[in-house]
Amino acid sequence: MPDFQACADAFIGNETAISLYGWNGPVHQIPRNRTSQISLEGCIKLCGTGAQYYDWEMASATILNWVCIRFVIVWGVFSAAGFR
Numbered sequence: 473m474p475d476f477q478a479c480a481d482a483f484i485g486n487e488t489a490i491s492l493y494g495w496n497g498p499v500h501q502i503p504r505n506r507t508s509q510i511s512l513e514g515c516i517k518l519c520g521t522g523a524q525y526y527d528w529e530m531a532s533a534t535i536l537n538w539v540c541i542r543f544v545i546v547w548g549v550f551s552a553a554g555f556r
Contacts, residue, residue, distance in 0.1 A: 474519040474522055476519065479515070480508075482518050483508075483510055483514065484507055489518065490506060493511050494510065494514070495510055
């Protein structure tokens with residue numbers, strides 16, 4: 473998994489990296505900041521493309537929790553409405 477703090481340290485304040493990989497495209501809803509906004513190319517170059525996947529125990533527990541809570545909410549709504 474990429475170490476985003478190390479990537480930020482490699483980019484922020486590094487004028488060479490900013491000139492090579494700084495984001496020059498449109499920016500919406502946030503102020504432009506050339507010292508911290510990086511392009512996808514720069515992110516891949518500085519941070520890599522690796523990913524860390526969840527193991528089965530974590531993934532299944534997360535899915536189960538999300539499914540169960542939604543079932544309880546829907547069941548509660550229908551019970552409160554008088555549906556049986």
